[in-house]
Amino acid sequence: MSTVAIAAPIKSRLGIGASLKRNRRWALISSYFFLILFAIFFLMPPYYMIVTALKSDAEVAHMATNPWIIANGITFEQFYILLFQTDFLVFFKNTVIVTLCVVAITMVVSVLAAFSLGRMKFWGSSILATGIFLTYLIPDTLLFLPLFQIVKSIGLLNSYWGMVLIYPTLTVPFCTWIMIGYFQSIPKELDEAALIDGAGHMQMLFKIFIPVALPGIIAAMIFAFTVSWAAFVYPMAFLYSADQQVLTVGTVTSLIRADVYKWGMLMAGALLAAAPPLVIYAFLMDYYIAGLTAGATKG
């Protein structure tokens, strides 16, 4: 860290104590001040969505009152209709099924591959690792037409199981890449010790690496969860029956009819759809952060 040595040759040892304290105080106050500004920026749209969801259709249509407050009384009508008179709960159930399956598939595939690519090294393994990363660069708008043929030929068109099949294309490359980095960050001595003890590769993976790499695995899981929960282009192209639809596309397509928007219900749907990820992040955020930062910087 030669950089530190260059830093500031000025030495002022006088009165450091008191002024440091005062500086800290000011730093804290200004931090809060600016954080509040940023929080307003970040939370304004969700706030506006909540307000809109709690308004009546008529209030939204008139546009006569202050849009930021609910002038004509709170109504839960939008939520009620959404839950009991539309297919929203079907979308929700489908999304849960798809997401759980995709997360499971992704984790099996990418943990195995990442272990192999990150720790075992074989002929062509580094090319393969780079190739996996490059596939992340191919936009999904380019792939959906050929994928349509594939999905159809397996008979999974207009079925959410088709999504279980193709969402991994969105999750696997990134998760593998993160896990490669994570596995590589684990000290060499660990597997050498295990090898001396005669453990096979599988035992090594399950008994040593998976427990050690748990934060990374959880981070990858959350990533896979987020991506499959929010996927938009593929279900838009491949699902058309309401009983097979997922949340993102279902909410948009069943609540916007031609040039008629049901704003209140749309916002209610968006909020409910955001709830599960919100809960997951609230509980697992620390793992997510720890895993991502460790995995992403290596590799």
Add this chain to the structure above:
Amino acid sequence: MGTRITRRSVLKTAALGSAAIISAPYVRGAYAAGKLTLGCWDHWVPGANKTLDKICNEWGEKNKVEVHIDYITSQGEKDKLTAAAEAQAGTGHDIMSHRDWNIQVHQRVLEPLDDVVGQLIKQYGPISPVAEYLAKIKGTWRGVPTAVGSQVKPCQSRFDLFKEHAGIDLQDMFPADEAKYDKAKTDKWTWDTFLDSAQKLHKAGFPVGLPMGQTSDAVDWVGALFNSFGVVMVDAKDNIKINSDETRKALEYLKKLMAVNPPEVYAWDDAGNNRWMISGKGSSIMNPPSSWAVAKRDNPTVAEKIWHHPMPMGPKGRFVGQLPQFYGLWAFSKNKSAAKDLLLHMSQRESMAQLVEASFGYDLPSFKSMYDFDTWKKVGPPVGTAYSYPPRGDEQTSMAGAPARAEVGAQIYNQAINTVMVSKFTQGNEKLDDVIKWAEKELEGTLRV
């Protein structure tokens, strides 16, 4: 009076036709009981899908064919995505609905339907020229025009505001009975009159709201205006004709007209003008009655002051943008003769009447002989508001992009070259000649094979 006689004779043929369906040239093919799947446009009117279900199921039960319909929204062009993917994969539904140019897009994988459409023309008389332009590709019908989702976009105005601020009585000019149209009065409804009213209404605080984005509402009304000014972008023989005095006149006119529109019209999608009208701020838009129907629910005091009426007239006539929908039968369908039979059944006058009724008059058949359905006389309030929604009097239908070859027209339409050109001139303040030069270059791009 001439029109009335033809209409009556058309009706007579129609009645005969539906009675004598078996003796018609359309030969019902033999097909075993089986299954038909349809991918149909998801209607925005709640319950309209059920009517289509009913019509198809009736036929299915009688013919022992299991009919399954998936309703696919046009939101985010989802229906086009699905159609593109099915055409590419060579597999999917048997029958699909296609909007605007999609028959042309998929012409190579669509079954010829000359027998079905021929039979329908025999029964119900001439078909709208716009529908013919869009679905009869190189002399072959590849799609059957349907009422569902088909629309025209005439004026939808607040008659109270027009009377109060512009001194025009729209209800008197366009009463809810075509026979009472007075040519002396309707001839006064020109683009100049419209501009004059728009300026007055703007001053009064109720501007007209004419979208100038890149979606169909904008493209359609500008296309109609261009037509009535005689503007041709590309002719049927691939000649670029945009550099003309007509274009200059139309653009100069639009500069004045757009100045009295709210500035946000350049960002409106197809819902923008609806909201403008429903909120009560707007005095006139060019739209099917969907905005009126929503206003009836959410802002009824506005709805009861809305009147639908023909478009203003220009030097070359009175045009209204039409956007029909079609059913296409994939060439790879396994049950074609059953599908054709169902298509014929869905297109019968009785079926169409039910569909129009279910959509409160929003759906518009492509046969002029069906413009006499009761629905348009009945719906309200105000009663008669939708009477002049179907083209009445001297109003002709138009399609932006025509008369170019359909392949070329589709590019012109979808890339919204007409509205982008107008925006460059009216919003971007580019020079008239530069704008025309830009359009020429873009149009040249659409001619690519």
Add this chain to the structure above:
Amino acid sequence: MADTVQSWGPDSIPDTAKAPVRVKGLQKFMRRHSTIAVLMCLPLIIIVACLIVYPAFYSIYLSMLNKSQTRFVGLANFTYLLSRDTFWMVVKQSAIFAISAVFFKALIGLITAHLVNNLPVKGQRKWRGMLLVPWVIPLALSTLGWWWLFDPTHSAFNYILKGMGFEEIAWLSDPYWARVSVILVNVWYGAPFFLIMYLAALKSVPEQLYEAASIDGASAWQKFIHITLPMMHNIIAITVLFSLIVTFANFDVVQIMTAGGPRNMTHVFATYSFLLGIRSGDLPLGAATSLFMFPILAIAAIFILRGVRKRGREIG
């Protein structure tokens, strides 16, 4: 680990050991390091080959056909695109969109990460969670919320501006404001991700470095330039790279907010490709447009990854 070996029950003995004679060759084969390694990669290889590589090559083939897909035209679609002004505008706008969005995401992420890091440890989690909300709402749905905020006629922002006596802003109808708006939404969505990554990286910087610098009398800015930034170089490069990829290929935000308008000025590659391929029915041309993204991204990726590797070696 020694007792692990002894405690292996019969279940955990490798299958190959149970029939020592018959499958001796196979056992040897299976035991081979690289064979197992390849087998473990197999599911990944299958998924990538069938569902990414094959479709990608098919799309390349598709992009070399004529509009009706009846004739092979080689690179004609690409040369056609390169000759169009509108396409060059899309290239420019995609670059402006992606670069400025990623820049502001990184900047806001860095600032907010510092701010949160200044707080007492107890309160940090709460703030972090609050600021993470945009990242958690499915993008397609939150964009709809933004669109409703920007609604041309009834923008809730303009309500505030008007109330404060300012001029209303034509958020989506003025092409330049529309560009600002789509970037703003993208920054809003992506900045929280940068925030949490940077916050974690900040925490990993050894405290002693700062203390040493303080004793030397370094200002906060000097500490940032000479300690924080070099320590965070890697994580910044990686986050910027990934965000660049995702932002460059973005479809949802632009499609929902402006669909490319006004006057085509907000189109990015994905939306323009959608317009040409799906809306206008020229699939090969749409595929060609999408394909232009790949080399640009690949070049960016190579540069950034190379930087990261080099850095990693220096530090490591």
